[in-house]
Amino acid sequence: MAYRQGLDKQSVLLAAVELADQVGIEQVTLAALAEKLNVKTPSLYNHIKGLPGLRRALALHGLVQLKETLKESVVGKSGDDALMAAGLAYLAFVRRHPGLYEATLIANDMAATDAELQELATSIVSLMLRMLEALQLEPEAALHTVRGFRSIVHGFATLEGRYGFRMALDRDESFHRLLSTYLKGLRSS
């Protein structure tokens, strides 16, 4: 309506996050986003570089949030406690921001050619490596373990999100058992 809506990159991004979490990243179209913001589609191009630019911004935002969430979750904890807390925080993040998390996955395709994304992804790996320090693993074993840890939490969170778990069985307990079984296996190595 009005010729000045007061939009900027940040407000567009936040609306996109909301939309993504509500309807899934696939359904985040510029048309839907523009309508949500009471604006015509082309107006969005003043703030973001088309759909690819929006997705990249979402991915970046999601990775930053995820990293902060993980960092926050392990404050004052160490060893298995820290890993369990981080796993729960990761899961909680995906539950709270399913669409934003999807965006961070799509972004992996771009990370090959995007230094900023790549750096952020690497910094998350580094964070996880620090969480594992208490386990006193060999450097290479630690890297394998980061992959394992990520696979577990990512796998559980995405299967759950895609409605892959349809049995009547407490999900939190499934997750807790999964992660503690893995940690138990790590200790007995």
Place this chain on the structure above:
Amino acid sequence: MAYRQGLDKQSVLLAAVELADQVGIEQVTLAALAEKLNVKTPSLYNHIKGLPGLRRALALHGLVQLKETLKESVVGKSGDDALMAAGLAYLAFVRRHPGLYEATLIANDMAATDAELQELATSIVSLMLRMLEALQLEPEAALHTVRGFRSIVHGFATLEGRYGFRMALDRDESFHRLLSTYLKGLRSS
């Protein structure tokens, strides 16, 4: 060109599988598929019910294939051997058919209202439960373990597929360590 191309549902489906594995499920458009088959887009509607119908058919096909692959993989094996073999087979399937596997995930959204899909998904859970029998778990624990096992293999396979693993580190070994660590944890419970 010719007024009879000799298409049927099966040939359309197989072309779609090829396309999906090459370019990803998101890029499987009716336009691209029609071109691959030397046909105009609307002609596809004689064989599949639009894009939703195609995706459902892909999901069904993918789940059947995955189930057969898993069943095949455990022939003559039991206990940890069987689980490791099944895990490797699952991973190999996703590597061989990345797009088809994506299709099976999208399908979870539809499974809520699609009896055939649901039944197939349930039968895969049953198959996994039988693989776990040697572990002599309580019924409820067995269900939690199926979730855990699926989360692990799905998580690893999808992170790998999305280029989530960028470190120079042998992927097969990462997977083997992950799964055997989990199995070790299961035994020491």
Place this chain on the structure above:
DNA sequence: TTGCATAAACTAATGATATTAGTTATAATG
């Protein structure tokens, strides 16, 4: 205050895509 520059939002147009309706020609069947 006035005027100018910046940029936010617009309209219009183009090119994909999916889908539906209705048509044509081929193949199979009696």
Place this chain on the structure above:
DNA sequence: CATTATAACTAATATCATTAGTTTATGCAA
């Protein structure tokens, strides 16, 4: 050989992303 079923077609519509060019509000400098 005639009929019928249907595979593939053309044409039309709707949605979406994108670009080009236009309008207008805002902020800053004179």
